Amino acid sequence: MSQSTLDYESTVNTEQQSLGKRLFSANTLWTGLVLLVLYAVFSIMRPDAFLTLFTFQTLLIEAAVLLVLTVGMTFVIITSGIDLSVGSVLVFAGVVGAQVMEGMSPGGDATGAGAGVIAVGLLATVAAGAAWGLLNGLLIAKAKIPPLIVTLGSFGAALGAAQLLTGGSDVRTVPAQLRDWLGFGQTAGVPHMVILAAVVALHGAWLLRTTRFGRNNYAIGSNAEAARRVGINVTGHLVATYAYVGALAGLAGFMSLAYFGTTTISGHSTDNLNAIAAVVIGGTSLFGGVGTVLGSVIGVFIPAVLTKGFVVIGVQPYWQPIAVSIVLVAAVWLDQVRRRARNSR
Protein backbone atom coordinates (compact mmCIF):
# COMPACT_ATOMS: atom_id res chain seq x y z
CA MET A 1 0.00 0.00 0.00
CA SER A 2 0.82 3.65 -0.38
CA GLN A 3 3.47 2.65 -2.93
CA SER A 4 2.81 5.83 -4.83
CA THR A 5 3.99 7.94 -1.93
CA LEU A 6 7.12 5.89 -1.53
CA ASP A 7 8.55 5.58 -4.98
CA TYR A 8 10.04 9.05 -5.32
CA GLU A 9 13.31 7.60 -4.19
CA SER A 10 14.03 4.24 -5.65
CA THR A 11 16.36 2.12 -3.53
CA VAL A 12 19.52 2.35 -1.52
CA ASN A 13 22.31 3.56 -3.74
CA THR A 14 25.13 1.17 -3.03
CA GLU A 15 27.61 2.74 -5.43
CA GLN A 16 30.37 4.40 -3.49
CA GLN A 17 31.06 7.93 -4.62
CA SER A 18 34.19 8.19 -6.69
CA LEU A 19 37.29 9.50 -4.99
CA GLY A 20 37.29 12.59 -7.18
CA LYS A 21 33.70 13.43 -6.32
CA ARG A 22 34.34 13.00 -2.62
CA LEU A 23 37.42 15.22 -2.81
CA PHE A 24 35.53 17.84 -4.73
CA SER A 25 32.82 18.11 -2.10
CA ALA A 26 35.34 18.15 0.74
CA ASN A 27 36.39 21.56 1.96
CA THR A 28 39.86 20.11 2.56
CA LEU A 29 40.35 20.40 -1.19
CA TRP A 30 39.49 24.08 -1.17
CA THR A 31 41.71 25.01 1.76
CA GLY A 32 44.44 22.98 0.08
CA LEU A 33 43.96 25.06 -3.07
CA VAL A 34 44.17 28.29 -1.05
CA LEU A 35 47.49 27.10 0.33
CA LEU A 36 48.81 26.22 -3.13
CA VAL A 37 47.69 29.56 -4.56
CA LEU A 38 49.38 31.46 -1.72
CA TYR A 39 52.55 29.48 -2.28
CA ALA A 40 52.40 30.08 -6.02
CA VAL A 41 51.79 33.83 -5.64
CA PHE A 42 54.74 34.35 -3.32
CA SER A 43 56.90 32.12 -5.54
CA ILE A 44 56.07 34.14 -8.63
CA MET A 45 56.63 37.47 -6.87
CA ARG A 46 60.03 36.51 -5.46
CA PRO A 47 61.23 33.26 -7.02
CA ASP A 48 64.79 34.06 -5.95
CA ALA A 49 63.95 34.36 -2.24
CA PHE A 50 60.80 32.31 -1.74
CA LEU A 51 61.22 29.36 -4.06
CA THR A 52 64.38 27.98 -2.46
CA LEU A 53 65.09 24.73 -0.70
CA PHE A 54 66.23 26.66 2.36
CA THR A 55 62.99 28.66 2.65
CA PHE A 56 60.99 25.49 2.17
CA GLN A 57 62.97 23.64 4.85
CA THR A 58 62.70 26.45 7.41
CA LEU A 59 59.00 26.77 6.66
CA LEU A 60 58.55 23.07 7.46
CA ILE A 61 60.85 23.05 10.51
CA GLU A 62 59.24 26.11 12.08
CA ALA A 63 55.81 24.57 11.61
CA ALA A 64 56.79 21.14 12.99
CA VAL A 65 56.19 21.87 16.69
CA LEU A 66 52.86 23.57 16.06
CA LEU A 67 51.84 20.73 13.75
CA VAL A 68 52.25 18.17 16.53
CA LEU A 69 50.08 20.28 18.84
CA THR A 70 47.53 20.69 16.08
CA VAL A 71 47.10 16.95 15.51
CA GLY A 72 45.97 16.55 19.13
CA MET A 73 43.85 19.68 18.98
CA THR A 74 42.00 18.22 15.99
CA PHE A 75 40.86 15.24 18.05
CA VAL A 76 39.72 17.44 20.93
CA ILE A 77 37.80 19.91 18.78
CA ILE A 78 36.07 17.05 16.94
CA THR A 79 34.70 15.92 20.31
CA SER A 80 33.34 19.50 20.52
CA GLY A 81 35.88 20.24 23.24
CA ILE A 82 38.82 22.64 23.32
CA ASP A 83 42.28 22.64 24.86
CA LEU A 84 43.72 26.04 25.75
CA SER A 85 46.53 24.51 27.78
CA VAL A 86 48.67 22.94 25.03
CA GLY A 87 51.33 25.68 24.98
CA SER A 88 51.73 25.71 28.75
CA VAL A 89 51.75 21.91 28.92
CA LEU A 90 54.45 21.96 26.21
CA VAL A 91 56.55 24.25 28.42
CA PHE A 92 55.87 22.27 31.59
CA ALA A 93 56.75 18.96 29.93
CA GLY A 94 59.88 20.48 28.37
CA VAL A 95 61.01 21.74 31.77
CA VAL A 96 60.43 18.35 33.39
CA GLY A 97 62.29 16.57 30.59
CA ALA A 98 65.18 19.04 30.61
CA GLN A 99 65.53 18.82 34.40
CA VAL A 100 65.45 15.03 34.31
CA MET A 101 68.25 15.06 31.74
CA GLU A 102 70.22 17.59 33.82
CA GLY A 103 69.65 15.55 36.96
CA MET A 104 71.09 12.45 35.28
CA SER A 105 74.18 14.31 34.07
CA PRO A 106 77.34 15.02 36.09
CA GLY A 107 77.37 18.53 37.52
CA GLY A 108 73.81 19.17 36.32
CA ASP A 109 75.03 20.03 32.82
CA ALA A 110 73.24 17.91 30.25
CA THR A 111 75.17 19.23 27.25
CA GLY A 112 77.33 16.13 26.97
CA ALA A 113 74.60 13.63 27.77
CA GLY A 114 74.37 10.43 25.74
CA ALA A 115 71.58 8.50 24.06
CA GLY A 116 70.43 6.78 27.27
CA VAL A 117 69.84 10.07 29.07
CA ILE A 118 68.10 11.52 26.01
CA ALA A 119 65.77 8.52 25.82
CA VAL A 120 64.84 8.88 29.49
CA GLY A 121 64.34 12.61 28.88
CA LEU A 122 61.98 11.87 25.99
CA LEU A 123 59.93 9.49 28.12
CA ALA A 124 59.82 11.98 31.00
CA THR A 125 58.72 14.82 28.71
CA VAL A 126 55.94 12.83 27.04
CA ALA A 127 54.81 11.39 30.39
CA ALA A 128 54.69 14.85 32.00
CA GLY A 129 52.55 16.12 29.13
CA ALA A 130 50.30 13.06 29.23
CA ALA A 131 49.84 13.41 32.99
CA TRP A 132 48.68 16.99 32.58
CA GLY A 133 46.35 15.93 29.78
CA LEU A 134 45.00 13.14 31.96
CA LEU A 135 44.19 15.68 34.68
CA ASN A 136 42.40 17.85 32.11
CA GLY A 137 40.47 14.83 30.88
CA LEU A 138 39.39 13.71 34.34
CA LEU A 139 38.18 17.18 35.27
CA ILE A 140 36.29 17.52 32.00
CA ALA A 141 34.80 14.04 31.61
CA LYS A 142 34.39 12.91 35.23
CA ALA A 143 33.83 16.18 37.10
CA LYS A 144 31.91 17.58 34.10
CA ILE A 145 33.58 20.99 34.20
CA PRO A 146 33.47 22.72 30.80
CA PRO A 147 36.68 22.11 28.80
CA LEU A 148 37.12 25.85 28.23
CA ILE A 149 37.41 26.46 31.97
CA VAL A 150 39.46 23.37 32.82
CA THR A 151 42.04 24.02 30.15
CA LEU A 152 42.09 27.76 30.86
CA GLY A 153 42.99 26.78 34.40
CA SER A 154 45.67 24.39 33.13
CA PHE A 155 46.94 27.09 30.78
CA GLY A 156 47.86 29.20 33.80
CA ALA A 157 48.72 26.41 36.21
CA ALA A 158 51.04 24.41 33.92
CA LEU A 159 53.06 27.52 33.11
CA GLY A 160 53.18 28.47 36.79
CA ALA A 161 54.28 24.95 37.71
CA ALA A 162 57.03 25.08 35.08
CA GLN A 163 58.30 28.38 36.48
CA LEU A 164 58.15 27.03 40.03
CA LEU A 165 60.31 24.08 38.95
CA THR A 166 62.96 26.30 37.41
CA GLY A 167 62.67 29.32 39.69
CA GLY A 168 61.45 31.36 36.74
CA SER A 169 64.46 31.04 34.47
CA ASP A 170 64.91 28.75 31.48
CA VAL A 171 66.77 25.45 31.62
CA ARG A 172 69.68 26.10 29.30
CA THR A 173 71.63 22.89 29.05
CA VAL A 174 70.18 20.55 26.48
CA PRO A 175 72.16 17.53 25.21
CA ALA A 176 74.19 18.56 22.16
CA GLN A 177 73.57 15.16 20.65
CA LEU A 178 69.82 15.76 20.83
CA ARG A 179 70.19 19.15 19.17
CA ASP A 180 72.39 17.71 16.43
CA TRP A 181 70.23 14.72 15.76
CA LEU A 182 66.69 16.05 16.11
CA GLY A 183 67.03 19.82 16.18
CA PHE A 184 69.22 20.26 13.10
CA GLY A 185 69.59 16.74 11.75
CA GLN A 186 68.57 15.88 8.19
CA THR A 187 68.24 12.75 6.13
CA ALA A 188 68.38 13.24 2.36
CA GLY A 189 67.53 16.91 2.80
CA VAL A 190 64.52 16.23 4.99
CA PRO A 191 64.91 17.69 8.50
CA HIS A 192 64.31 15.14 11.27
CA MET A 193 61.92 17.57 13.00
CA VAL A 194 59.77 17.41 9.90
CA ILE A 195 59.93 13.61 9.67
CA LEU A 196 58.84 13.31 13.31
CA ALA A 197 55.97 15.76 12.82
CA ALA A 198 54.92 13.91 9.66
CA VAL A 199 54.93 10.58 11.50
CA VAL A 200 52.74 12.08 14.23
CA ALA A 201 50.35 13.53 11.66
CA LEU A 202 50.14 10.27 9.70
CA HIS A 203 49.52 8.28 12.85
CA GLY A 204 46.87 10.78 13.93
CA ALA A 205 45.17 10.64 10.54
CA TRP A 206 45.20 6.84 10.64
CA LEU A 207 43.81 6.78 14.19
CA LEU A 208 41.04 9.23 13.40
CA ARG A 209 40.02 7.85 10.02
CA THR A 210 40.28 4.12 10.25
CA THR A 211 39.98 2.98 13.86
CA ARG A 212 37.17 2.54 16.35
CA PHE A 213 38.81 5.17 18.56
CA GLY A 214 38.50 7.68 15.73
CA ARG A 215 34.92 6.65 14.94
CA ASN A 216 33.96 7.11 18.59
CA ASN A 217 35.67 10.50 18.53
CA TYR A 218 33.38 11.67 15.74
CA ALA A 219 30.30 10.09 17.31
CA ILE A 220 30.86 11.76 20.68
CA GLY A 221 31.37 15.15 19.06
CA SER A 222 28.34 14.70 16.87
CA ASN A 223 25.94 13.57 19.62
CA ALA A 224 27.40 12.53 22.95
CA GLU A 225 24.03 11.34 24.26
CA ALA A 226 23.53 9.07 21.25
CA ALA A 227 27.03 7.68 21.75
CA ARG A 228 26.27 6.99 25.41
CA ARG A 229 23.02 5.24 24.56
CA VAL A 230 24.67 2.82 22.15
CA GLY A 231 27.09 1.88 24.90
CA ILE A 232 30.18 3.91 23.94
CA ASN A 233 32.27 4.75 27.00
CA VAL A 234 32.11 8.51 26.52
CA THR A 235 33.86 9.40 29.77
CA GLY A 236 36.74 7.02 29.14
CA HIS A 237 37.13 8.20 25.57
CA LEU A 238 37.30 11.87 26.56
CA VAL A 239 39.88 11.19 29.27
CA ALA A 240 41.98 9.25 26.74
CA THR A 241 41.65 12.02 24.16
CA TYR A 242 42.83 14.77 26.50
CA ALA A 243 45.67 12.53 27.69
CA TYR A 244 46.64 12.00 24.03
CA VAL A 245 46.70 15.76 23.42
CA GLY A 246 48.82 16.16 26.56
CA ALA A 247 51.25 13.47 25.41
CA LEU A 248 51.57 15.17 22.00
CA ALA A 249 52.15 18.52 23.75
CA GLY A 250 54.91 16.73 25.68
CA LEU A 251 56.43 15.45 22.44
CA ALA A 252 56.20 18.95 21.00
CA GLY A 253 58.01 20.21 24.11
CA PHE A 254 60.79 17.72 23.46
CA MET A 255 61.06 18.85 19.84
CA SER A 256 61.16 22.45 21.01
CA LEU A 257 64.01 21.60 23.40
CA ALA A 258 65.92 19.98 20.58
CA TYR A 259 65.39 22.90 18.22
CA PHE A 260 65.85 25.89 20.52
CA GLY A 261 68.28 24.33 23.04
CA THR A 262 66.37 25.85 25.92
CA THR A 263 62.94 25.50 27.52
CA THR A 264 61.57 28.74 25.98
CA ILE A 265 59.23 29.26 28.94
CA SER A 266 57.84 32.56 27.70
CA GLY A 267 57.64 31.58 24.04
CA HIS A 268 54.44 29.52 23.89
CA SER A 269 51.68 31.74 25.21
CA THR A 270 49.85 31.85 21.88
CA ASP A 271 50.46 28.26 20.76
CA ASN A 272 46.97 27.32 21.89
CA LEU A 273 45.33 29.95 19.70
CA ASN A 274 47.58 29.14 16.74
CA ALA A 275 46.69 25.46 17.03
CA ILE A 276 42.97 26.19 17.32
CA ALA A 277 43.14 28.56 14.35
CA ALA A 278 44.93 25.93 12.26
CA VAL A 279 42.36 23.26 13.14
CA VAL A 280 39.43 25.52 12.34
CA ILE A 281 40.94 26.87 9.11
CA GLY A 282 41.43 23.23 8.16
CA GLY A 283 37.69 22.65 8.21
CA THR A 284 37.17 21.07 11.62
CA SER A 285 33.94 22.28 13.18
CA LEU A 286 34.01 23.95 16.59
CA PHE A 287 30.62 22.29 17.15
CA GLY A 288 32.22 18.87 16.86
CA GLY A 289 31.66 15.80 14.75
CA VAL A 290 33.49 17.03 11.65
CA GLY A 291 37.16 17.39 10.78
CA THR A 292 40.30 15.81 9.38
CA VAL A 293 43.97 15.75 10.29
CA LEU A 294 44.90 16.58 6.70
CA GLY A 295 42.79 19.74 6.89
CA SER A 296 44.57 20.75 10.10
CA VAL A 297 47.96 20.23 8.45
CA ILE A 298 46.91 22.61 5.67
CA GLY A 299 45.59 24.95 8.35
CA VAL A 300 49.02 25.04 9.97
CA PHE A 301 50.75 25.97 6.73
CA ILE A 302 48.44 28.77 5.59
CA PRO A 303 49.55 31.13 8.41
CA ALA A 304 53.13 29.84 8.10
CA VAL A 305 53.27 30.58 4.37
CA LEU A 306 51.70 34.00 4.92
CA THR A 307 54.33 34.88 7.51
CA LYS A 308 57.22 33.77 5.33
CA GLY A 309 55.71 35.31 2.24
CA PHE A 310 55.11 38.72 3.81
CA VAL A 311 58.70 38.80 5.01
CA VAL A 312 60.00 37.83 1.60
CA ILE A 313 57.94 40.33 -0.41
CA GLY A 314 58.56 43.06 2.15
CA VAL A 315 55.05 43.53 3.50
CA GLN A 316 55.02 44.56 7.14
CA PRO A 317 54.74 41.34 9.18
CA TYR A 318 51.94 42.92 11.21
CA TRP A 319 49.62 42.11 8.33
CA GLN A 320 50.03 38.39 9.00
CA PRO A 321 47.80 38.14 12.09
CA ILE A 322 45.20 40.25 10.32
CA ALA A 323 45.21 38.00 7.27
CA VAL A 324 45.09 34.86 9.39
CA SER A 325 42.19 36.23 11.43
CA ILE A 326 40.21 36.94 8.29
CA VAL A 327 40.79 33.39 7.06
CA LEU A 328 39.81 32.04 10.50
CA VAL A 329 36.57 34.00 10.78
CA ALA A 330 35.67 33.13 7.20
CA ALA A 331 36.26 29.43 7.93
CA VAL A 332 33.94 29.46 10.95
CA TRP A 333 31.33 31.44 9.04
CA LEU A 334 31.36 28.88 6.22
CA ASP A 335 30.92 26.09 8.75
CA GLN A 336 27.93 27.91 10.29
CA VAL A 337 26.31 28.42 6.90
CA ARG A 338 26.79 24.76 6.08
CA ARG A 339 25.26 23.65 9.36
CA ARG A 340 22.30 25.96 9.03
CA ALA A 341 21.63 24.74 5.49
CA ARG A 342 21.70 21.17 6.74
CA ASN A 343 19.58 21.65 9.84
CA SER A 344 16.89 23.50 7.95
CA ARG A 345 15.88 20.25 6.23
Added chain:
Amino acid sequence: MPLLEAHNITKNYGSVEALRGASFSVDAGEVVALIGDNGAGKSTLVKCLVGAEQPTSGEIVLDGKRVSFDSPTTARRMGIETVFQDLAVAPDLDPAANLFLGREIKRKGLLGALGMLDKAEMRKQAAERFTTFGVTLQSLDVPIGSLSGGQRQSVAVARAVAWASKVVFMDEPTAALGVVQRERVLEVIKRVRDNGIAVVLITHNMPEVQAVADRVEVLRLGKRVARLTDADMSLENLVGAMTGALNQEEAA
Protein backbone atom coordinates in the same frame (compact mmCIF):
# COMPACT_ATOMS: atom_id res chain seq x y z
CA MET B 1 3.46 -17.95 25.39
CA PRO B 2 4.20 -14.25 25.09
CA LEU B 3 7.76 -13.23 24.17
CA LEU B 4 8.03 -10.49 26.77
CA GLU B 5 5.79 -10.17 29.79
CA ALA B 6 5.63 -7.91 32.79
CA HIS B 7 3.60 -8.80 35.88
CA ASN B 8 2.47 -6.39 38.56
CA ILE B 9 5.25 -3.90 38.06
CA THR B 10 5.37 -1.09 40.61
CA LYS B 11 7.70 1.84 40.51
CA ASN B 12 7.90 4.53 43.16
CA TYR B 13 9.80 7.76 42.90
CA GLY B 14 9.89 8.78 46.55
CA SER B 15 6.24 8.95 47.55
CA VAL B 16 5.01 9.15 43.95
CA GLU B 17 3.65 5.88 42.57
CA ALA B 18 4.32 5.98 38.84
CA LEU B 19 3.32 2.35 38.33
CA ARG B 20 0.85 0.53 40.59
CA GLY B 21 1.04 -3.07 39.51
CA ALA B 22 1.14 -2.66 35.76
CA SER B 23 1.18 -5.70 33.52
CA PHE B 24 2.11 -5.99 29.87
CA SER B 25 2.76 -8.58 27.23
CA VAL B 26 3.86 -8.81 23.62
CA ASP B 27 4.25 -11.75 21.23
CA ALA B 28 6.83 -12.29 18.54
CA GLY B 29 5.77 -10.86 15.20
CA GLU B 30 3.11 -8.49 16.43
CA VAL B 31 2.85 -4.75 16.79
CA VAL B 32 1.44 -3.77 20.16
CA ALA B 33 0.53 -0.17 20.79
CA LEU B 34 0.98 0.98 24.37
CA ILE B 35 -1.31 3.92 24.94
CA GLY B 36 -2.49 5.99 27.84
CA ASP B 37 -3.09 9.56 28.87
CA ASN B 38 -0.22 11.73 30.05
CA GLY B 39 0.98 10.46 33.41
CA ALA B 40 -0.51 7.02 32.92
CA GLY B 41 2.94 5.49 33.32
CA LYS B 42 3.80 4.56 29.72
CA SER B 43 7.30 5.99 29.80
CA THR B 44 8.08 4.55 33.21
CA LEU B 45 6.88 1.09 32.18
CA VAL B 46 8.97 1.20 29.02
CA LYS B 47 12.01 2.38 30.96
CA CYS B 48 11.63 -0.61 33.26
CA LEU B 49 11.28 -2.97 30.30
CA VAL B 50 14.43 -1.69 28.53
CA GLY B 51 16.62 -1.47 31.63
CA ALA B 52 16.75 2.31 31.92
CA GLU B 53 14.95 2.10 35.30
CA GLN B 54 14.63 -0.76 37.76
CA PRO B 55 11.10 -1.57 38.98
CA THR B 56 10.39 -1.35 42.72
CA SER B 57 8.61 -4.70 42.56
CA GLY B 58 7.10 -7.09 40.04
CA GLU B 59 8.64 -9.43 37.51
CA ILE B 60 9.74 -9.31 33.91
CA VAL B 61 9.72 -12.52 31.88
CA LEU B 62 11.55 -12.86 28.57
CA ASP B 63 11.11 -16.08 26.58
CA GLY B 64 9.70 -17.83 29.62
CA LYS B 65 12.63 -16.90 31.85
CA ARG B 66 12.54 -14.34 34.60
CA VAL B 67 15.03 -11.55 33.89
CA SER B 68 16.20 -8.32 35.47
CA PHE B 69 17.90 -5.56 33.50
CA ASP B 70 20.38 -3.53 35.50
CA SER B 71 21.12 -1.29 32.51
CA PRO B 72 20.00 -0.73 28.90
CA THR B 73 23.19 -2.52 27.83
CA THR B 74 21.99 -5.70 29.56
CA ALA B 75 18.61 -5.47 27.86
CA ARG B 76 20.28 -4.86 24.49
CA ARG B 77 22.43 -7.92 24.97
CA MET B 78 19.25 -9.95 25.37
CA GLY B 79 17.83 -8.65 22.12
CA ILE B 80 15.74 -5.67 23.29
CA GLU B 81 16.33 -2.38 21.50
CA THR B 82 14.78 1.07 21.83
CA VAL B 83 14.12 3.85 19.34
CA PHE B 84 14.11 7.12 21.22
CA GLN B 85 11.80 10.01 20.59
CA ASP B 86 14.75 12.36 20.14
CA LEU B 87 16.41 10.13 17.56
CA ALA B 88 19.77 9.57 19.22
CA VAL B 89 21.73 9.39 16.01
CA ALA B 90 25.04 11.07 15.22
CA PRO B 91 24.08 13.62 12.54
CA ASP B 92 27.62 14.02 11.21
CA LEU B 93 28.13 10.34 10.52
CA ASP B 94 26.83 8.50 7.47
CA PRO B 95 23.96 5.98 7.67
CA ALA B 96 26.22 2.94 7.80
CA ALA B 97 28.32 4.45 10.61
CA ASN B 98 25.15 5.19 12.55
CA LEU B 99 23.79 1.71 12.00
CA PHE B 100 26.99 0.20 13.42
CA LEU B 101 27.54 2.85 16.09
CA GLY B 102 29.04 1.16 19.15
CA ARG B 103 29.08 -2.19 17.31
CA GLU B 104 31.56 -1.60 14.54
CA ILE B 105 32.98 -4.54 12.65
CA LYS B 106 36.75 -4.67 12.91
CA ARG B 107 39.10 -5.94 10.27
CA LYS B 108 40.52 -9.39 10.58
CA GLY B 109 43.90 -10.17 12.04
CA LEU B 110 46.51 -7.68 13.18
CA LEU B 111 44.82 -4.60 11.72
CA GLY B 112 41.66 -5.42 13.61
CA ALA B 113 43.63 -5.87 16.80
CA LEU B 114 44.96 -2.35 16.23
CA GLY B 115 41.37 -1.14 16.15
CA MET B 116 40.94 -0.71 12.40
CA LEU B 117 37.39 -0.87 11.12
CA ASP B 118 36.16 -2.88 8.16
CA LYS B 119 34.25 -0.05 6.52
CA ALA B 120 33.54 -1.88 3.29
CA GLU B 121 31.92 -4.79 5.12
CA MET B 122 29.84 -2.48 7.30
CA ARG B 123 28.74 -0.53 4.25
CA LYS B 124 27.70 -3.72 2.48
CA GLN B 125 25.76 -5.05 5.46
CA ALA B 126 24.15 -1.66 6.06
CA ALA B 127 22.92 -1.53 2.46
CA GLU B 128 21.42 -5.01 2.90
CA ARG B 129 19.66 -4.05 6.14
CA PHE B 130 18.26 -0.87 4.69
CA THR B 131 16.94 -2.80 1.72
CA THR B 132 15.40 -5.46 3.97
CA PHE B 133 13.51 -2.87 5.98
CA GLY B 134 12.58 -0.76 2.98
CA VAL B 135 14.60 2.25 4.04
CA THR B 136 15.34 4.21 0.90
CA LEU B 137 18.29 6.57 0.84
CA GLN B 138 19.73 8.47 -2.10
CA SER B 139 23.24 7.91 -0.88
CA LEU B 140 25.08 5.97 1.79
CA ASP B 141 27.87 8.53 1.82
CA VAL B 142 26.21 11.65 3.20
CA PRO B 143 26.02 12.54 6.89
CA ILE B 144 22.55 11.62 8.10
CA GLY B 145 22.03 15.17 9.34
CA SER B 146 21.57 16.11 5.70
CA LEU B 147 18.73 13.59 5.24
CA SER B 148 15.08 14.41 5.78
CA GLY B 149 13.53 13.83 9.21
CA GLY B 150 11.72 10.72 8.01
CA GLN B 151 14.85 9.18 6.56
CA ARG B 152 16.76 9.95 9.73
CA GLN B 153 14.05 8.31 11.79
CA SER B 154 14.03 5.34 9.41
CA VAL B 155 17.76 4.92 9.96
CA ALA B 156 17.23 5.08 13.74
CA VAL B 157 14.48 2.47 13.45
CA ALA B 158 16.61 0.30 11.16
CA ARG B 159 19.45 0.47 13.66
CA ALA B 160 17.31 -0.69 16.55
CA VAL B 161 15.77 -3.39 14.42
CA ALA B 162 19.06 -4.57 13.00
CA TRP B 163 20.27 -5.47 16.48
CA ALA B 164 17.01 -6.44 18.13
CA SER B 165 16.60 -10.16 17.94
CA LYS B 166 13.44 -10.07 20.07
CA VAL B 167 11.70 -6.79 20.90
CA VAL B 168 11.87 -3.20 19.67
CA PHE B 169 10.38 -0.37 21.70
CA MET B 170 9.55 2.78 19.78
CA ASP B 171 8.72 5.90 21.73
CA GLU B 172 6.65 8.25 19.53
CA PRO B 173 8.70 7.36 16.45
CA THR B 174 6.66 9.56 14.15
CA ALA B 175 5.98 12.51 16.45
CA ALA B 176 8.22 14.94 14.59
CA LEU B 177 7.38 13.80 11.07
CA GLY B 178 5.26 14.99 8.18
CA VAL B 179 2.54 12.89 6.59
CA VAL B 180 4.62 11.19 3.90
CA GLN B 181 7.53 10.60 6.20
CA ARG B 182 5.23 9.14 8.83
CA GLU B 183 3.83 6.76 6.23
CA ARG B 184 7.35 5.56 5.44
CA VAL B 185 8.22 4.88 9.06
CA LEU B 186 4.99 2.95 9.55
CA GLU B 187 5.89 0.84 6.50
CA VAL B 188 9.23 0.08 8.11
CA ILE B 189 7.49 -0.93 11.35
CA LYS B 190 5.30 -3.39 9.45
CA ARG B 191 8.30 -4.95 7.77
CA VAL B 192 9.97 -5.35 11.13
CA ARG B 193 6.96 -7.21 12.44
CA ASP B 194 6.90 -9.40 9.34
CA ASN B 195 10.48 -10.37 10.17
CA GLY B 196 9.22 -11.97 13.38
CA ILE B 197 10.24 -9.28 15.81
CA ALA B 198 7.92 -7.92 18.49
CA VAL B 199 7.27 -4.20 18.16
CA VAL B 200 5.97 -2.04 21.00
CA LEU B 201 4.76 1.32 19.81
CA ILE B 202 4.23 4.11 22.32
CA THR B 203 2.13 6.82 20.79
CA HIS B 204 -0.60 9.40 21.25
CA ASN B 205 -1.72 9.20 17.68
CA MET B 206 -4.90 7.10 17.49
CA PRO B 207 -5.15 6.84 13.67
CA GLU B 208 -1.58 5.55 13.73
CA VAL B 209 -2.54 2.95 16.34
CA GLN B 210 -5.39 1.80 14.15
CA ALA B 211 -3.18 1.74 11.08
CA VAL B 212 -0.32 -0.44 12.32
CA ALA B 213 -1.11 -2.03 15.67
CA ASP B 214 -2.27 -5.64 15.86
CA ARG B 215 -3.20 -5.15 19.46
CA VAL B 216 -3.48 -2.34 21.99
CA GLU B 217 -2.67 -2.32 25.68
CA VAL B 218 -4.00 0.63 27.62
CA LEU B 219 -2.46 2.06 30.79
CA ARG B 220 -4.32 4.29 33.18
CA LEU B 221 -3.03 5.61 36.51
CA GLY B 222 -0.12 3.20 36.57
CA LYS B 223 -2.08 0.05 35.71
CA ARG B 224 -3.14 -1.83 32.64
CA VAL B 225 -6.87 -1.29 32.22
CA ALA B 226 -7.60 -2.83 28.85
CA ARG B 227 -6.29 -5.06 26.06
CA LEU B 228 -7.97 -4.54 22.75
CA THR B 229 -7.69 -6.36 19.42
CA ASP B 230 -8.79 -5.65 15.85
CA ALA B 231 -12.51 -5.07 16.04
CA ASP B 232 -12.42 -3.49 19.48
CA MET B 233 -9.87 -0.93 18.42
CA SER B 234 -12.41 1.74 17.66
CA LEU B 235 -11.57 5.30 18.51
CA GLU B 236 -14.40 5.22 21.01
CA ASN B 237 -12.98 2.21 22.84
CA LEU B 238 -9.42 3.54 22.80
CA VAL B 239 -10.40 6.87 24.26
CA GLY B 240 -12.83 5.22 26.67
CA ALA B 241 -10.09 2.99 28.05
CA MET B 242 -7.67 5.87 28.39
CA THR B 243 -10.12 8.05 30.23
CA GLY B 244 -11.54 5.35 32.47
CA ALA B 245 -14.92 4.88 30.86
CA LEU B 246 -13.92 1.37 29.85
CA ASN B 247 -12.14 -0.91 32.30
CA GLN B 248 -11.53 -4.59 31.60
CA GLU B 249 -9.08 -5.41 34.37
CA GLU B 250 -10.66 -3.75 37.37
CA ALA B 251 -9.41 -6.24 39.91
CA ALA B 252 -5.87 -6.61 38.56
